[in-house]
Structures are given as C-alpha cells and as structure tokens.
Amino acid sequence: MTETAVRVRGLxxxxxxxxxxxxxxxxIRRGEIFGILGPNGAGKSTTVEILExxxxxxxxxxxxxxEDPAHPSRPWKSRxxxxxxxxxxxxxxxxxExxxxxARYFPNPRDPEEIIDLVGLSEKTNDRVGSLSGGQRRRVDVAVGVIGRPELLFLDEPTTGFDPAARRQFWGLIRSLADGGTSIVLTSHYLDEVEALADRLIVVVKGKVVVEGDPATLGGRATAQATVSCLGPDGPMERRxxxxxxxxxxxxxxFNGEIPELTVSRPSLEDIYLGLIKEQETAA
Structure with a gap:
C-alpha cells in the first residue's frame, strides 16, 4: 500500500x-480505509465534496x-x-430495477444480484424502494455506491439506520473492497465503526488537522493509563x-484468588476523540 490514491496539500x-x-x-494510500472525524462544522463535508x-x-x-477533481474527466468519474x-x-x-x-453507468460493474445480497436485501429485490424502511433504503444507497467497482469509495454516514447484523455484514463488504485495492474515505459519527474499519484517520477541528494516526494509537491512546475496576468490600473500586x-x-x-467483577480498560477511541475536541475548544 505504497501508491497514493489521494494527495492533499494546503487545501x-x-x-x-x-x-x-x-x-x-x-x-490516502491505495487499498486504505481512511477516516475523517470532527465535530459538526469542522470542514469534513467541504473537504470530501472537494475530493469528489x-x-x-x-x-x-x-x-x-x-487527476484534479476540479476538472474531472468522464472516465475518472466512473472510478x-x-x-x-x-x-x-x-x-x-x-x-x-x-x-x-x-450498473449500466459503469464499464465493468459488479453483478447486481451479488451486491443486493451483500447489503442484505435479497428478499426485497422485487419490492419498491419507497416501501422499504429507512435502514433498508440506506442499504440500497450502499448498493448503488459500490456497484461500479470503484477505485475510490466515499462513505458518508453509511450505516445510519442499519440494525447490528446488517452493520456487521456491511463492515465485511467494506473490508473486502479494501482488500481488493479500493481506497475508502469514511466519515461516521459511529466511532466504533471507525475503530473497526479505519486503517488511519484524521481529526479535523475548525478546518485544521489536529491529530493523525491509526485508531489504536491515536492521541497516545496505546500508552494512556489503564483503569482497573472491581467490586470491593465497600462497593465499586477503581484505580488508574x-x-x-x-x-x-x-x-x-x-482477594485470595478471584477478583469480583474485574475489568481492565484503556481509553476508547471515543474518549480520545472527545478529549481532543474539548482541548481544542478550551484552547480557542
């Protein structure tokens, strides 16, 4: 994954x-799932729209x-x-339908029936889109987005309305696309989704990148203090x-053996993300 799919400088x-x-x-490298996080108004949507x-x-x-997306060619759009x-x-x-x-808009589309199955709508193939639930209509949007075998796929809150099983199935589809060389730009408010999928991510606040890295180590997460919790004689105990x-x-x-209700945890991606946002707001 050394070849660059997207290069942005001084945007x-x-x-x-x-x-x-x-x-x-x-x-953004070829075959990479790249997350863009940030609060509302941070500049995420504008950035993605420029790339598109x-x-x-x-x-x-x-x-x-x-190519420069400001002057896109027709073949570029199909990619x-x-x-x-x-x-x-x-x-x-x-x-x-x-x-x-x-599928007819693309030179080498995937099999429509295969894609319909991958987004979990095989039983709804002959149902009108307008009769579907909100989550099911969202799956149709996903099917349309990936039908053309894109080299670069933009996902903006892709699993809104999905049930847990459908989200997991969708994650599998996205990973398979990335394994096949598709570069993916993901924006989502589901931080567990970003953590599960993204190889790298940036956090954007007020139009600037405040941190970049992989989800496991972002913002010093991997070396942050752990929290050890258990149930003591007088109630819950916690130590960082x-x-x-x-x-x-x-x-x-x-306790002479088993520790009641023991948990050991480090900060989640959500903890780190919210801390970064708060730090930036305080600095302003």
Whole structure:
C-alpha cells in the first residue's frame, strides 16, 4: 500500500468571512480505509465534496486517482463511488430495477444480484424502494455506491439506520473492497465503526488537522493509563495505573484468588476523540 490514491496539500476553502477548510494536508494510500472525524462544522463535508469534484477549492493542491477533481474527466468519474449521507434513490422502482439501472453507468460493474445480497436485501429485490424502511433504503444507497467497482469509495454516514447484523455484514463488504485495492474515505459519527474499519484517520477541528494516526494509537491512546475496576468490600473500586498487571496481582492477593467483577480498560477511541475536541475548544 505504497501508491497514493489521494494527495492533499494546503487545501483551503472559505465562505465569505468564514474559513471552512484551513490548510489541510494528508495522503490516502491505495487499498486504505481512511477516516475523517470532527465535530459538526469542522470542514469534513467541504473537504470530501472537494475530493469528489462537487465543490471548488480556493487554494491548495488536490490529486485524486491521478487527476484534479476540479476538472474531472468522464472516465475518472466512473472510478469513483459515493454513498451520500442523504437518500438519493427514487422510490418508485424496485430494488432490483434500481441496482441494475445504475450498473449500466459503469464499464465493468459488479453483478447486481451479488451486491443486493451483500447489503442484505435479497428478499426485497422485487419490492419498491419507497416501501422499504429507512435502514433498508440506506442499504440500497450502499448498493448503488459500490456497484461500479470503484477505485475510490466515499462513505458518508453509511450505516445510519442499519440494525447490528446488517452493520456487521456491511463492515465485511467494506473490508473486502479494501482488500481488493479500493481506497475508502469514511466519515461516521459511529466511532466504533471507525475503530473497526479505519486503517488511519484524521481529526479535523475548525478546518485544521489536529491529530493523525491509526485508531489504536491515536492521541497516545496505546500508552494512556489503564483503569482497573472491581467490586470491593465497600462497593465499586477503581484505580488508574501505568502498570495494570501489577495492580491485578495485588488485588488477586488481597482477594485470595478471584477478583469480583474485574475489568481492565484503556481509553476508547471515543474518549480520545472527545478529549481532543474539548482541548481544542478550551484552547480557542
């Protein structure tokens, strides 16, 4: 995964006096799942729309699959897949008709029936999209986004409305696409989803990248203190420590064996993310 699919340097976008994107730099490698996190208004959507070729930038260099998305060619567009945050599929057609229709726009589409099955809608193939639940319609959007075998796939809150089983099935599809060389840009408010899927991510606040890394080590997460919790004689006990094994051994000796309701945890991705946002807001 050394070849770069997306290269961004000094990206800037303003709306009047408001600076939405303020000098972003990042790279996305081929076959990489890349997460973009940030609070509402941080500049995530503007950045993604520029990469997709749907919004013009004010300054900076952007290379997406070897082209400038500000001047996209027709072949370049066929190499991009997008799952929009809002539903885009018309409701009067059936699921099968919809997916087969969009397949015709691409030179080498995947098998529509295979994709319908992968998003968990095989039993709804002949149902009109408008009759489906919100989560099921969302799955149709996902099917349309991946039908063209995209080299670069943009996912904006892709599993909104999915039940837990459907989310897990979708995660498997995304991993298989990445294993096949598809680069994926993921924006999601489900941090467990980002943690499960992303190889690397950036956190954007006020148009700037405040941290970049992989989910396991982001913001010093891997070396942060652990929390050891258990049920003591007088109620719940909790201790933060750099040496959780030592503390567990001490507790085991104290309890003469099994430690009641023992848990050992380090900060979650959500803990680190919320801490970063709070730190940036305080600094402002």
């Amino acid at each position: 800037r976008k303003t709306y009047g006096d408001h600076v939405a994107v303020d000098g972003l730099d990042f790279d 070729g749907h919004r013009k930038r004010d300054a900076g260099e952007v290379d997406v699959l070897g 991009i897949g997008i799952v929009w945050q809002n539903e885009v599929v018309a409701g009067e057609f059936t699921v099968g 919809t997916v087969r229709h969009f 420590t750099d040496s959780p094994t030592r503390v567990v051994n001490e507790l085991a000796a104290h």
